[in-house]
Amino acid sequence: MNTLSILNLLAGLILAPLLPGIINRTKAVFAGRHGQPVLQTYFDIFKLLRKGAVYSRTTSWVFRLSPVIGLAAVIAAMTLLPALSAPAPVSFAGDLILFAYCFGLLRFFLVAAALDTGSAFEGMGASREVQFSALAEPALLLGLAALARATGSLSLTGIFSASAGPSAGPALALVSAALFIVFLAENARIPVDDPNTHLELTMIHEVMVLDYSGPDFAIILYTSSLKMWALGALLVNVLFSFLPLHGPAAVACVAGSMILLSVLVGIVESIMARLSLLKVPQLLAGAVAISVLALTLVLRFTS
Amino acid sequence: MSLLLLPLIIFFAGALLQMVFGRRVAVVRVAGPAITVAGALAGLIPVIRAFGGKSVTASLPWSMPFGSFSVEMDGLSALFALPILVICALAAVYGSEYLKSFEGKKNLAGFWFFFNVLAGSMLLVVTARNAILFLLAWEVMSLSSFFLVIFESEQEHARRAGWTYLVATHIGTAFLLVLFCMLGAQAGTLDFSGFSAAGMAPKFLSAAFLLAVIGFGTKAGFMPMHVWLPEAHPAAPSHVSAVMSGVMIKTGIYGLLRVLTHLGTPPAWWGWVLVAIGAASGILGIVFALSQHDIKRLLAYSSVENVGIITAGIGIGMLGMSYGNDAMMLLGFAGALLHVLNHSIFKSLLFLGAGSVLHAAATREIDRLGGLMKRTPFTGAAFLAGSVAICGLPPLNGFLGEFMIYLGSFKALTGSAAACPAAGVVVIAALALIGxxxxxxxxxxxxxxxxxxxxxxxAAHAHECGPAMRIPMLVLAALCVAVGLAGPFIPKLLIPAVQVLAGRQMTDGNFFAPTERLLTNISLFATGVLALSALLLVLRTRLLRNKPVSESVTWDCGYAAPTARMQYTASSYADPVVRLFKLFLQTRRKFVSPKGLFPEKSSFSSATPDFYRERMYRPAFNATEKFLTRFQWLQHGRLNLYILCIMVTLIVILVWKLR
Amino acid sequence: MIILLDTLLVTLILTGFLLLGSSRLGASIRISALQGIMTGLLPLALEHGDLFSYVSLLGVAVIGLKGYVFPRLLFSALRESDTSREVQPFVGYMASLFFGILFLMGSFWLDTRLNLPVHSSSDLLVPVAFSLMSCGLFLIVARRTAMSQVIGYLVLENGIYCFGLAVVSGMPLLLELGVLMDIFVAVFVMGIAIYHINREFDHIDADRLSALKG
Structure with missing residues (x-):
């Protein structure tokens, strides 16, 4: 653990709520609108933190505990993330599995909280969330396995500080593609979920948190942006792992690329329609197939 | 010497004495569980000695031909004996209250007799060192658990479940009989110490391996030999289900491992067989589980899934062994063994929780329950801990075992000594999907x-259970957390067993050091997650202090009169995933759609029968029955003719032998 | 050059996956056209930039045929038949993708087992060829419409072409031309047949063609 890794973690914790703002601004520009301020998520979070809360009578302590555990899980996952060659605060062999499972913990409690409200809509959202993430998980882990094979390291820090060599280029591109699909699905973006939809029936992530208010909702919003940052940073790390950057430059590169990534997401959201819910599993199965293909390629190249 | 015999004596003699002398209700209520707890406490002593590296042995004179009453508690036995003793004791405490509603209606003395015999025979199974003794204990275990399954024999489903169980377990035992006869004939003795792979033909060893996989796999619940499991486990009283699902099916895993230690270095395809069985059982087990409506059936199928994970871990370990990759072998075996321990903790916890739900609301149908967290808060919290643990999520114990198996598979994939990457890919993909x-x-x-x-x-009028049912759940839930945080101490439990499996002493400290560091890291991380959660919880509470906090209804989209029946149901919740796997599940749905302007009645029901039972076993058994009815003329009911048949057979055999 | 070649080959596999997962006939035709162009580019990437050899000429011919002529024919058949634009699978898309993954792993396994005398700079070429062939066969078996079956044949032919590239040094010109001719005739006949069947019976379901027998 050194200052650089702390700097990297802090950059994530502080800048993460910027991402939804940038996505929304990009979409606004595409639609010819002025759009909300880029810092809107910060404003929302601070406003909510100052408010009281309203709880449903149906809910139990699980509903009140869930946001806290979710936030702890996602912060824990972020401590495992390096920025290119700058090491992560925590790193050991196999931490990539832990990284994936931290999101599992977040999801479990988010879903439990949604079911705790007893609302049909939130149950529906929860059902879709677990279905899609059950398919996204193999794609994520197989993609990580491909990276581990290409670099011969079992920790995220080791993977991104080692160079995979040019022959792994197509495989890395495939892993990036799979991770991008996982990124979109896990963060409830188009084409999997539309964060701006107005009908509870069609939402996935948004409907699960309908009943939260006040500080709890602030925690949920912050958790969502952190999750976007964590999975996005993973993707950025894969994309730019060939750059020989060191020290603060690496941290700056990752942070800067995160902004580019959110612009990209904004563009995708502006030019694509959302997939029908029945088609989403196909998309995710496609991501699994791409991961397997990447894995097959690296198995050939490094054997 | 009496150290190991003492618990066996307590279990068997205690059961017998209580059956003979203590049939009064008030005596049975205390004596039954007390015997189990006493036996378990006595049994812990040799277990602890074995973990210390000193195996405990004992032998008695026994006049059985080829048999010898020799028992031994070594590292591998101890690892399986530990959960057997702990879970049986906790289940017995739980049962003392759970069975109260049956007092006066049922023969509880008989129940406790079979329960204690089951506990004793399981202990004997994992310590026996002679094939005859082993098979005897195995049979006693199967029969005593059969009588526990048909405890509520006035209900037809319990009788049918018991019948399925009896048939399945005996088919499995038949394979074991052949297996031990083969090994014994080759070795010239039925003592385990005499079995050795040296000098045996590879084909012979492979046949023995396959027999062991089928025979022990039937008990462990390998797909497709699992069909008895979802029938028998729900039928038994809940604390018996906890024992059966938590520890009894693990004796199948134990038997497989014990036989493997006598078969030498395995060829790679054995490992592949286990990886394939593990992946298939794991994925299909959990898919079947999530299509169930009955909570205990769901838990039983999830046992098939967890046995699949364990088997995949053993497969990875065996592949590591045959390719000479020590890290892979260590992680695979140790992960599988750790998952054996963990699964016995959280699966028993969940079954006890299910029993408490059944006790509180008198139904096992998930779609008729709901909102029990407010009515039975204690059971709810315990069940939550069990659920998080069984999903393999950090910071609880379930993650540790799965993590080690994952890492073993990653070792198969990376590094200079990478062996068999395809198996690694299969296990990683399977574990991720299962997760x-x-x-x-x-x-x-x-x-x-x-x-x-x-x-x-x-469900609305459910009531919480009493302290005797709460304490075992509390202990198990605490164990879920404790094992998750006890990473540095876990290798001490696993190392003796892994040494038995590897067939060599690994005194080299460097060999286990990485695993120890790894588990320490995970536990530190888990502690961090818990501490961070606690910190955030305090922050959140402070933020809400002095702020208006009110209660209202759940957001109802403007619809003014929502009822509890409008909630999402368990069936609809799982339906999208069930449909993804329709190839295997073949769920039957009956839907009467509402008709007309003022629709009156409509209904929906779905059921998912076991694919293998319907498509594989039922046709096979029907065909067998059809074939055998041709010989029904033999069954005429005249005793003298039967005796004639026996005599003729004997004479024919005699003549053939003396020819 | 190896990166270019590998990228082409990986794209070929991806187009195979896309075909297995796509539900619209129009999209399938476009993807198969893309796949045809990719296979046409393969010899160019293999032959170290000798752009004016007859190999490259053949590549251009393949691109023209598979990338332009066949898709045009198929699209016109699709327009004229005026039936459902769905591929109507016997095996669902998810399951098809799963089979695709299995085929891919099987192809790599087969490649290590066969030990072919390969004259190629990339060891990916043969597995890709096997994987395309099995994808094509699967599409023929598992899809209902005659149109998807034609596309399956095209994918199969692409696989054979890749295999030829890998195994025969130089160019299996004769073989390639023969196969191309077959496919060309197949597409032609199929186009006419679909048009006529459709005019007579209002549908192009291949499994309902069995109603024609005696």
Missing amino acids: GLAAVCFTKAFGMIFLGEPRSDA
């Missing part, structure tokens, strides 16, 4: 039973 599906299954089980509004009157 995702387990989250679906257990958010469904926990969420639909304990959260939301009650879906029936029975």
Whole structure:
């Protein structure tokens, strides 16, 4: 653990709520609108933190505990993330599995909280969330396995500080593609979920948190942006792992690329329609197939 | 010498004495569980000695031909004996209250007799060192658990479940009989110490391996030999289900491992067989589990899934052994063994929780429950801990075992000594999919039973159980957390067993050091997650202080009169995933759609029968029955003719032998 | 050059996956056209930039045929038949993708087992060829419409072409031309047949063609 890794973690914790703002601004520009301020998520979070809360009578302590555990899980996952060659605060062999499972913990409690409200809509959202993430998980882990094979390291820090060599280029591109699909699905973006939809029936992530208010909702919003940052940073790390950057430059590169990534997401959201819910599993199965293909390629190249 | 015999004596003699002398209800209520607890405490002593590296042996004179009453508690036995003793004791405490409603209606003295015999025979199975003794204990274990399954024999489903169980377990035992006869004939003795792979033909060894996989796999619940499991486990009283699902099926894993230690270095394809069985059992087990409506059936199928994970771990370990990759072998075996321990903890916890739900609301149908968290808060919290643990999520214990198996598979994939990457890929993909599906299954089980509004009157008027049922659940839930945080101490439990499996002493400290560091890291990380959660919880509470906090209804989209029946049901929750796997599940849906302008009645029901039972066993058994009815003329009921048949057979054999 | 070649080959596999997962006939035709162009580019990437050899000429011919002529024919057949634009699978898309993954792993396994005398700079070429062939066969078996079956044949032919590239040094010109001719005739006949069947019976379901027998 050194200052650089702390700097990297802090950059994530502080800048993460910027991402939804940038996505929304990009979409606004595409639609010819002025759009909300880029810092809107910060404003929302601070406003909510100052408010009281309203709880449903149906809910139990699980509903009140869930946001806290979710936030702890996602912060824990972020401590495992390096920025290119700058090491992560925590790193050991196999931490990539832990990284994936931290999101599992977040999801479990988010879903439990949604079911705790007893609302049909939130149950529906929860059902879709677990279905899609059950398919996204193999794609994520197989993609990580491909990276581990290409670099011969079992920790995220080791993977991104080692160079995979040019022959792994197509495989890395495939892993990036799979991770991008996982990124979109896990963060409830188009084409999997539309964060701006107005009908509870069609939402996935948004409907699960309908009943939260006040500080709890602030925690949920912050958790969502952190999750976007964590999975996005993973993707950025894969994309730019060939750059020989060191020290603060690496941290700056990752942070800067995160902004580019959110612009990209904004563009995708502006030019694509959302997939029908029945088609989403196909998309995710496609991501699994791409991961397997990447894995097959690296198995050939490094054997 | 009496150190190891003492618990066996307590279990068997205690059971017998209590059956003979203590048939009064008030005596049975105390004596039955007391015997189990006493036996378990006595049994812990040799277990602890074995973990210390000193195996405990004992032998008695026994006049059985080829048999010898020799028992031994070594590292591998101790690892399986530990959960047997702990879970049996906790289940017995739980049962002392759970069975109160049956007092006066049922023969409880008989129940406790079979329960204690089951506990004793399981201990004997994992310590026996002679094939005859082993098979005898195995049979006693099967029969005593059969009588526990048909405890509620006035109900038809319990009788049918017991019948299925009896048939399945004996088919399995038949394979074991052949296996031990083969090994014994080759070695010239039926003592385990005499079995040795040296000098045996590879084909012979492979045949023995396959026999062991089928015979022990039937008990362990390998797919497709699992069909008895979802029938028998739900039929038994809940604390018996906890024992059966938590520890009894593990004796199958134990038997497989014990036989493997006598078969030498395995060829790679053995490992592949186990990896394939493990992946298939794991994925299909959890898929079947999430399509169930009955909480105990769901838990039984999830046992098939967890046995699959364990088997995949053993497969990875064996592949590591045959390719000479020590890290892979160590992680595979140790992960599998750790998962054996963990599964016995959380699966028993969940079954006890299910029993408490059944006790509270008198139904096992998930779709009739709901909102129990407010009515039975204690059970709810315990069930939550079990659910998080069984999904393999950090910071609880379930993650540790799965993590080690994952890492073993990654070792198969990376590094200079990479061996058999394809197996690694299969296991990683399977574990990831299982992890995702387990989250679906257990958010469904926990969420639909304990959260939301009650879906029936029975659930609305549920009541919490008493202290004797709470304490075992509390202990198990605490163990879920404790094992998750006890990473540095776990290798001490696993190392003796792994040494037995590897067939060599690994005194080299460097060999286990990486694993120890690894588990320490995970536990530190888990502690961090818990501490961070606690910190954030305090922050959140401070933020809400002096702020208006009010209660209202759940957001109802403007619809003014929502009822509890409008909640999402467990069936609809799982339906999208069930449809993804329709190839295997073949769920039958009956839907009467509402008709007309003022629709009156409509209904929906779905059921998922076991694919293998319907498509494989039923046709096979029907065909067998059809074939055998041709010989029914032999069954004429005249005793003298039967005796004639026996005599003729004997004479024919005699003549043939003396020819 | 190896990166270019590998990228082409990986794209070929991806187009195979896309075909297995796509539900619209129009999209399938476009993807198969893309796949045809990719296979046409393969010899160019293999032959170290000798752009004016007859190999490259053949590549251009393949691109023209598979990338332009066949898709045009198929699209016109699709327009004229005026039936459902769905591929109507016997095996669902998810399951098809799963089979695709299995085929891919099987192809790599087969490649290590066969030990072919390969004259190629990339060891990916043969597995890709096997994987395309099995994808094509699967599409023929598992899809209902005659149109998807034609696309399956095209994918199969692409696989054979890749295999030829890998195994025969130089160019299996004769073989390639023969196969191309077959496919060309197949597409032609199929186009006419679909048009006529459709005019007579209002549908192009291949499984309902069995109603024609005696």
